[in-house]
Amino acid sequence: MKALVYNAPYDVSIENVPDARIEQPNDALVQITTTNICGSDLHMYEGRTAVERGKILGHENMGIVEETGPGVTRVQPGDRVSVPFNIACGTCRNCLSGWTAFCLRVNPVEGMDGAAYGYANMGPYDGGQAELLRVPHADVNLLELPPGTEHESDFTMLSDIFPTGWHGTELAGQQAGDSVAVFGAGPVGLMAAHSAMLRGASRVFVVDKEADRLALAESIGATPVDFTQGDPVEQILEATGGRGADCGVEAVGYQAHDQSGQEHPELVLDNLVKAVRTTGGIGVVGVYVPEDPEAADEGARHGRVAFDYGTFFTKGQRMGTGQCPVLRYNRGLRDLVIAGRARPSFLVSHELGLDEAPDAYRHFDKRDEGWTKVLLHPGQ
Known part of the structure; x- marks a missing residue:
């Protein structure tokens, strides 16, 4: 064959x-x-x-x-x-x-x-x-x-990808009427946005830098957030009156890049901790691995991703992870x-x-x- x-x-x-x-x-x-x-x-x-x-x-x-x-x-x-x-x-x-x-x-x-x-x-x-x-x-x-x-x-x-996107919203604890921040407008992120809408979200923010992907997010009723046009956390906070989204989905994974193309495996986790309100939930369906020989720093090469856990703890947030x-x-x-x-x-x-x-x-x-x-x- x-x-x-x-x-x-x-x-x-x-x-x-x-x-x-x-x-x-x-x-x-x-x-x-x-x-x-x-x-x-x-x-x-x-x-x-x-x-x-x-x-x-x-x-x-x-x-x-x-x-x-x-x-x-x-x-x-x-x-x-x-x-x-x-x-x-x-x-x-x-x-x-x-x-x-x-x-x-x-x-x-x-x-x-x-x-x-x-x-x-x-x-x-x-x-x-x-x-x-x-x-x-x-x-x-x-x-x-x-x-x-x-x-x-x-x-x-x-x-x-459709069940995985849905799983992201489930791990985040989304309820009807919630506002949802989805980081990553690749296929899984777009499926998470679609799932959030099906589950009754009041508003869905989708963060990315690729215009074609953001246009697809907008086509299903989500609010596109272009991080090349400004800090995505500030954009979400401004749109929610400073409170932050009720929950969020990480659909990027360990190869997250900033707008200059530099890799930062903690970037999206940090942004979600800031963009989701206190006591809100975060669902991580982007892939992270225990070993990455090509990682940008020594810790990440062994699966140690140093995100802002202190703020995560202080805000009383919850996080669910893993394959769907x-x-x-x-x-x-x-x-x-x-x-x-x-x-x-x-x-x-x-x-x-x-x-x-x-x-x-x-x-x-x-x-x-x-x-x-x-x-x-x-x-x-």
Whole structure:
């Protein structure tokens, strides 16, 4: 089959690799119809992780079940499905508690709970930027979708970024009527803004410096905050009468940059502590890692990010963190799409064939204007 593989920093290519196949009785094979390039794929693309050479990338996947193992009873060949980026066993303590992002059984990497497709340190599983994908524990992990092709560009967001954006607002403790500050207008930040609106926010501020992304935020009713035009904290405080937003979402992660391009891993955390009111909540769904050899300072190289914890404590704020347990949200979000209430496809900028993926990675990594979300269709 054709698949996109990692070769070296800034070097990915389409290669012919052995077909994915059934390996365990509870496996399914999914023929991929749509797979997305995610902002967190860029951490690997840029050489900021320990991903191994030859890894098939891609953790945002959907398609049609082609084959099932003898232990699979709930899904069957021909079913149209969304594949959560988390791989969960469904029966360990964390899975039974709803924390499928931290499954205790599926990742053999020491010290790591939770697994994912095509990602560094998240287990031996190939990704779905390919023609076929092996899905372990298929009865647990696959979400059925209506047959056909309707809502394809919306449903493809159910594997990761739509639930992750929603999770950010959940971690922040958002209530109906709250004002919400979202830092980062990449795909996850835009999904957090969309989720905040669906959850009844009175106002949503979206902070970024890229004009095309801020325009997308404004198109769904959010208030764009361009940090090249002034301190984003001051802009939010002024807009809220000095009180600050009721809660906030961190959708940037450890590679946060100031307007000059300098990297500061603590930057967004510091800004959220200042921009969110006393006793407000902060949800962190931007990626942070325990080891980053390319970090700007020694502490950050070992996962020690020195944000303004003193002010955070003094203001009595709360913070929730971690990868999204997709299975907690994806069924409800699917039904919002079907009902016409949610339209996560608003951020899609490009739909390409799999062969065009290496060039798409280059554009997306450079934040070239107009490259906000790339969908790949291996069948094209």
